[in-house]
Every structure is written in structure tokens, then in C-alpha cells.
Amino acid sequence: MDRSLTSAQLDVFDKEFASRPANRLMQNAVTQTPVDDIALDRRIVTAADHSVSHHLDAWKVTNQKKSGRCWMFAGLNLLRAGAARKLGVKDFEFSQNYVLWWDKFERANHFLESIVETSGRDVDDRTVAHLLGDPISDGGQWNMFVALVAKHGLVPKSAMPETDSSSATGPMNRALKSLLRRGARDLRRMASEGVEAQRVHKGEVLAAVHRVLSIHLGTPPQRFLWQWRDKDQEFHRDGWMTPTEFAASYVQIPLDEYVCLVHDPRESSPAGRTFTVEYLGNVVEAPPVVYLNVEMDLLKRLSMDSLVGGEAVWFGCDVGRMMRADVGLWDAALYDYEAVYDASFEMDKAARLVHHETQMTHAMLFTGVDVVDGAPRRWRVENSWGDEKADKGFWTMNDSWFGEHVFEVAVRRSALPPELAAVLGEPPIVLPAWDPMGALAR
Template sequence: MSEISKEQTRKYQEAFTKNLKQQAIQRSVVKNGIKASAENVSAAVENTPVFSVDLATGKVSNQKQSGRCWMFAALNTFRHKLLNSYHLKDFELSQNYTFFWDKYEKANYFYENILATASQEMTSREVAFLLQTPQQDGGQWDMIVSLFQKYGVVPKSVMPESSSSSNSRDLNHFLNKLLRKHAMILRNLVEQQADGSTIEAKRAELLQEVYQLLVISLGTPPEQFDFEYRDEEKTYHLDQQLTPQSFYDKYIGVDLDQYVSIINAPTADKPYNQSYTVSMLGNVVGGKPVKYLNLDIESFKQLAIRQLSDGESVWFGCDVGQSSTRDSGIMALNAFEIDQLVDVSFEMTKAERLDYGESLMTHAMVLTGVDIVDGQSTKWKVENSWGEKVGDKGFFVMSDAWMDQYTYQIVVRKDYLSSEQLAAFEAEPVELRPWDPMGALA
């Protein structure tokens, strides 16, 4: 054992007292905080919001106090298409509608995993993993695809925000409380050797309780509706008796099976040009399985550039809290000079950060532009979903170096992949453990 002695601490204190520079820094940090004292204004100068490729996207949306960034990002990519195709202004698709079905489906997916692990001890890592967070707001691209393909989409006017969708903390608390009780009931039935029909009947009964909680909290999802709007020329339009599926087919019309998830995970356990999936990760039982292709960062960025250059925005996932400013919307490695401020090094490689739990995907946004200088990307335009009071009216600027270090996933059309890359994606994926960092939910 290596106990800390009083003499050891006294030496540290004496060294600090003799360092007048550190004492001056101490006064600043005590008064203003670490990040405010370390913010580097030159990062904003180096990352001006001007881009050689810059897509028209309209105003940004606001996920408010919820973890629905992955939904907002996906729906925003559809919104861009609608705004341009139908000359709409300030139009949004209903995030609450998709949120409802995600919660509903995640409950059933949780039951599936609880029953699959019912023979394991409560102390097993898999069971503990499931019970720690039965469901949450976040998700992955393939999970949102499963929802769109099963439930379609609707305009926000048809199912607007609710208190619990805009601030999901209480709903998550009570839904997880309910799901843990349901897990106990289902595991007890398995332990009692109940037959399959008994278990399925109970499962349906439990799911009805989830539905009741959700419909009271979020509202009733529409089955049929009229789409009424005026375009930018003030022309009136009315489309009647639509369903969420027919609205998607008519107004969105994107074949989601033509899109693939690309990741950049430079860890030793994940060789490039290999496809991966994650055990127990999903939301819709029988839906699209989560699957990625791991590529080196240069190939990763070139795919994003190609899609942007063809006029289509790119859904992406990153670790947004790393070296980024919320107010000015700058994502740059030198946004804060913390190392200089406290005179210690925080440097790790991207692989080391993943391996040691220092970083993982925490947030999804949309790439809507890129600046190409002498054939190389230098910075990227990012549409966030935190409203217009942050960044440049809600848009952030991401330096190319920041993208290298903290961006983990993009979604691009299959036809941008080379034949070798496509073959690698379509090969049988390597299954990662549920707690692998590539299983993180944005």
C-alpha cells in the first residue's frame, strides 16, 4: 500500500506557494472557473463560419431538456429535403411522435433482453448492464431507421411537443422504475418455469402499462391526419387523410436501406475495413440491426465530403463535450488551453481515450457544410439541435483536427463506398459486447 503522508502533501504545498505564476492562475480560476480561464479566443478566429460547401438548411431546432439529439439530427436531414422541395419555411417534423414509439419499442426490447438473460445470476455483468439503465433517450442511426420504417413520420403540427418530451427526466425516472419491476416479474416467471404462453401473456400485460404511461405523458400518436400549410410564396396546400407511413413515402421518400453507418474507432480490437455490431443494442424487436463499417479517418472524411458536395447533409455522432464552446459554437482542439492553465498534460490518443473510458459518442448532429482548401478539408459546418441562442444562430464550427479526434460515426449513401468497402460492410459483422464504447447512444 502507498499511503499519502502529511510530509508528501506539505512538499506539494510548498512548491505551489513558491510558484507565483500558479498563484496568479489560482486567483483567476477560483474566481472564473477552469474553462472560462482557459478559453482561447484564437480558436474562434481560426474557425470562422465560412465554407466552400454550404447547404441551405433553414433554422435550427431545439431538443430542450431531453436526450433526443439522434432523432433531431435524423429528422433534420429529412427537413432539409422538405424545405427545399416544397418551399417551406421554419417547418419541423414531430420529434415527439418518434420519441413516443422509441420509448414504447425500447420497453419491449428490454423485455426481450431480460428474458434472454433470465437464466443468468443477478450479479452477471449482462443483467447488471440491463438493469442499470433499462432505457434512455439516446439512440443509434439504425435504431431511428427501424422506427421510421415501422411508424413513418408526421409534421410537428400534428403531434407537437409535450412537457415530458421537452424535459424527459421525470418520464425516464418513472419508466425505468416500471421496467425494473417488470424485469423482476418476468425473471420470476422464468424461475418458476412458467410456460411460453404464460410469459407472453404477462409480457403483453406489462407492455400495456408502458403504453398507458407513455400516452398520458406524451399524447396519443395520430393514425390519420391532414397536412395543411402555406409555402414561402404564401400558396395554400391541403393534403387530406394521410397516415404517418403515407406521409413519409410522399414527402420524404428516402430509401433508408441505401444508407450505412461508418465509424472511426482506431483501437487494436477493431481492425479497419471490418463490419461490427453490438450485442443487446437496439430498440425495435425484428427491426434493423445496428451495424457499422470501421474505416480510417481519411476515408471516413472523404465519404462525408462526397455526400455534402452532392448537396446532401450528413448525420454524425461525436463527443461534443470535448474541447468545445457552447456559447460561440467552436469545436477545436485549442478551444481551451487547459494543459497550459494547470501545467499538466491531458494528452491521449483517440484509441487510448476509447480504451480507457475518456471519450465515446455522446451527441448526434448534422454536417451541413465543409471548407475545402487546396483539396483538403479544414473545417466543417455543424447544425446542432440546441436552439438559436448558441453558436452562430445554432450552427457550430468544427475544426478538421477536432473531427479527427472526437468524431466517431457518420451515415452516408451506400453508393459512395468502394466495392471493397461495401463488401466489408456486408460481410458478417463482429459482435461487440454491450458495454463497448461503439455501443454508446447519442
């Protein structure tokens, strides 16, 4: 090959393509049919068994609609089963809109504080450019969910129901990003005046953010009257409650006892160490987002043990890989793209992370596992995309997919081997703000 493309080289490529009947066959097929339908391995689909030996969910799925709130939906879905049992009802939902409001407001403050801290750097500094590239988004992490519940509590969905903007966050986010970038411009200009002057102006920016959020999402309740009928139609009343009182009463698991385990096989990420990502978070002064890097076998075993023990598992993954939505299935070999294109796509998980081919894009909840001879064979997943696909919104993940495309789970600290539990107290390695381990929050 020459440095630039030449007509002679293009002629060689054209003749080579045309000379192979398989290429012409695939061209005829793919120009008329979606490539996924051509590449789909029907053997995997027809062999798929959606039953599992351990099955926890007895509730309806939720729907995040046109928003990126998967992480908070997955967190609330983990909590609502215990709340439903305590309330004596068949199904229950916490208000996702309430958590969204506080996440946006806290995240705006977090962004502006990050701008204050970096205001002495050049605007083209990579960290500053990263912050300005996405001042506020819908994504998030487990620790960020826990921070919101700890500070602001929770309310039932009836106390702050969904709005058009909570279900389709694009226009609201557009306004918020413009406000925050303008605020960043002003705060950077004020760097010579000192932090106190910057924070006075930050208050003015946050006042505008508060108005935007309240216009789009409503006003989060400070108190609400809580009463309900259980599944036997018996009436109950707790009376007036604050969100923190409601969370204290109806969150049935100790959120502060959970830790995030990740599988990051990059050479730069040693197993058995904790990590954090610079400027990743939402609540200023909350505990940082910290991951403990472990081997995949342990990630699977602890997830399986939790499910067998009766508790669902929050997890993060690269959701769009090898996925078939109409049947609700993930499998690592679901599509044979190599046969379609006669090209190799082989990259291991570490190489995909390093070369920007993969990152965490979605959070969901494991609600079941099929265990054979003490090992997981497939996983049942509660998604937050509504009930129109899969088993009324519950999907099946073959174990091959878990190993390739799951990155993170939240489990109880007490489940860790003692040598790993001891590591949690060590200072974490700080990854740069743009590292793919922070992608779920973006």
C-alpha cells in the same frame, strides 16, 4: 511514494505547490474565474472564420431542450430539407414527439425481450447488470432512427406537437425505468414457467408503459388531415393520411441505402470490418445496428463529398470536448489546460476509448464544409440546441476537432469503395453490451 498517503508526503506536495509562482497565479485566477475562461486560447477564437465554401442550410434550427433526442432530431433534420422542397415551403419540421413516443414504446419491448432472453443468468451477470442499469433512455443510433421510420412512418409537427414531457423527459423516464425494472424482476422470477408465460406478463407491463407514454406525450395519430399553404400562399391538400403514407410521400432520400461508418482505432477493432453491439437497438426484429470501421481520412472524404454533392450528413461525436458554446466553436486545441495545471493530459483516441475517457455523446448534422485544395478545413454543423448561440444555432467545427472527437457518420452505400461495400454482407463482430460504441444510445 508509500502505499498510503502520509503527512510527510502531503507536506512535500504543499511546499512544492507553494514554491512555484505560476501555481499561485493560477490558483488566484481559477478561484475567481471559470477555468475554461482562463484556459481558452484566444488566438483560436479570434482566428476562427465561420464561412464555408459549400453551405446547404437555409432553414431554422430545432431545439431538443431538456431531452437526449439529438439522434432523432439530427435524423429528422436530414429529412426535412427534402420535405420542405416538395411542399414548397421555406421551413418544415416533422414531429419529434411522434418519433419519441414510438421509440420509447419499442425500446420498452426491446428491453423486456432482452430480460426474457437473459433471465437464466445471475442478476449480477455483467450483461444483466448493464441492462438493468439503464432500462430506457433518450439516446439512439442512426439504424434505430431508420427502424422507427420504416415501421411507424412520420407525421408533421402539427399532427403531434411537443409536450412538456417531450421537451423535458426526466420525470417520464423515471416512471418508465421503475416500471421496467419491476417488470424485469417479475420476468426473471417467472423464468421457470417458460417464455410464453413471460410474454403474457410482458404484455401487462407494456400496457402500463403505453399509459405512461400517452399521459406524458399524447396519443400518436393513426390518421390525420394534411393540408398547407406554400411559400407563395397557394393552398394544397393531400387529405387524410397515415404516418407511413406521409413518410412514403415526403421522405426524399432512400434511408435503407445508408450505412454507418465509424472510426474506432482500438487495437481490438480492425479497420475494414463490421461491428455490432450486443442488445443495442429499439425495434425487435429490425436490422441490427451495424458499423463499418474505416480510417479517419475516408470518414472525412465521404462526408465532404456528400456535402459538396448537396446532401447533409448525420454524425455522432463526443460533443463536450474543446467546445465554446457562446461562439459556437469546436477546435482540438481550444483550451490549454496543460498550461493551467502544469500537467499532461495527452492520450490518443484509442487510449481514450479504452480507458473510458471518451465516447459518443451527441448526434448532429453537417450542413456545410470549407474545402481548400480538395481537403476539408472546417465544417458547418446544425445543432439541436436552439438558435440562441453560434450562428443562430449553426456551429463551426475546425477540421482538427473532427479527427479527434467525431466517431460516426451515415453515408450512402454507393459512396463506399467496392472493397468496403463487399464487407457489409459479412457477419459483424459482436461487441459487449457495455462497449463505448453503443454509448450514443445510452
